[in-house]
Amino acid sequence: MRKRVAILGSTGSIGTQALEVVAANPERFEIVAVAAGGNDPALLARQALEHEVSLVGVAKASAAQDVQLALYAEAKRRSFSEGDHRVPRLVAGPHAAIEAARTPCDVVLNGLTGSVGLEPTLAALDTGATLALANKESLIVGGELVTGAAKPGQIVPVDSEHSALAQALRGESIDDVRRLIVTASGGPFRGRTRAELADVTPDEAMAHPTWDMGPVITINSATLVNKGLEVIEAHLLFGIGFERIDVVVHPSSVVHSMVEFVDGSTMVQASPPDMKLPIALGLAWPERVPDVASPCDWTHATTWEFAPLDETAFPAVRLARQAGEFGRTAPAVLNAANEVCVDAFVAGDLDFLGIVDTVGAVLEEHVAGADVTHADLTLASVLEADVRARERARALVESRVGGREQ
Structure with missing residues (x-):
């Protein structure tokens, strides 16, 4: 059927x-x-x-x-x-x-x-x-x-990363998981220092080295906001604490994520970067769709490179962890502020570094003023936090632009 x-x-x-x-x-x-x-x-x-x-x-x-x-x-x-x-x-x-x-x-x-x-x-x-x-x-x-x-x-x-995790965890006990390792290509600016990111243009940010994606997710990948969001997503999907979710840079995007188990073994899901594979798996789950994507070619010598994330140049993952650990409406604030800042960057109204800097400022203000006595999440509270975060992000973008023009 x-x-x-x-x-x-x-x-x-x-x-x-x-x-x-x-x-x-x-x-x-x-x-x-x-x-x-x-x-x-x-x-x-x-x-x-x-x-x-x-x-x-x-x-x-x-x-x-x-x-x-x-x-x-x-x-x-x-x-x-x-x-x-x-x-x-x-x-x-x-x-x-x-x-x-x-x-x-x-x-x-x-x-x-x-x-x-x-x-x-x-x-x-x-x-x-x-x-x-x-x-x-x-x-x-x-x-x-x-x-x-x-x-x-x-x-x-x-998401290819979470599809990989779901595949690696299929048939496994969550109690046997030591940590989840989410891979990141590093985006088009991998290896650059923070100072070298100051004059990045939208066209440069859109030139992702391994994936062909929509504009918002492509820019989110350039700032690594996307990877921060994926850390929160992994926590919510699999019930693993943030302290047990790591991010590593893997430029070729062949290994989509890994699960490390308590006995020291690591389960890897690998395939050339092609979104049709996780899409087809999402549609057919738990079945697989034959020949939906090309497999890895093992007839040629292959090297997989992994490196730690530079959180000084790319602090977005750290911000996302903070939002996720605080919980409540903080992730909604993080996301809403980022959407506003990405639009401003594309429109030329905000510099590249200003995206994460502004998101961080909005998140910091929200956490400092949050009413922790009302921790229950409701649709109304999420939508309200979303609106307020967008308003605050727009105000900070305008002040940042005004400061640059003076």
Whole structure:
């Protein structure tokens, strides 16, 4: 029986690759719903008609008419006459992804970017469907809201690092784990000092050496904020304390993560950098999809390089640990401030070092003023913390820019 799949963020990097996996394996999967922001109506329409989905979600209500026209144009291009194809239901607005996540299906792949994925994640878990989670931010900002809503095994990570950890832990007792080792490519600026990062441009930050990803995650990889978020994600997914989660630099991105056990052995998951492998595993879990990606070529001499993380030049992982250990809404603050700072950097309103510096300042203020007597996490408290962190980050960006211009 084919698995029914809903894809959130279908026009993004994860979404488009997931649809390629589905198209190559029509006997295993069928797409029932797609959702996207609405910036590429033509692509969204092609996806909807090619996979004969029942629902199309568009986050930007202003893009709804464009998507509807694109659906008509795509149907005409395919020479569909009236009655020859199923017209999907179009849902537009901020709750479109939530409605797509609630479409009856077996798997919801959340490939959205940013904390906007939190409510769709909770909606998917509420249906009982497997959540193939590429939107790490929803888990990080939601914390125990998400883990508490999930049944055992309901969340399958799609991040390559956490997919690697899940594979290495399959069939193992968590009590036998000494530590998790999350690998980092080091990004495009590996080996540079903090001073050498002062004049980095957005184009340089977008030139990732091993992965082809969307703009936000690529810049997060350049600052290593992404790796910090992954440390929090690993803690939440596998219930391992932060003191037992390490990060090592591995430039070739062939070893995606490792698990060290109490007897001294280390389990490694290795494959050439290709997101289709963890995507396919997320869709088919616990099964594997044959030939979805190329394996390592063992006929040639190979060297794997590992090095410690330079936390002086790249303090983002340390900040993320602080946010994760403090808990409550601190991870939401970390993520929200970073999203604002990345946008400011791309727009030319903030220097590269200013991203993590500003995030650190917002986080420090939040922790210092947090009311620890009300520790229970609620959706309302997360959303409120998100809004306040964005406002504070914007204010600090403006003051930093003003200081530079004087």
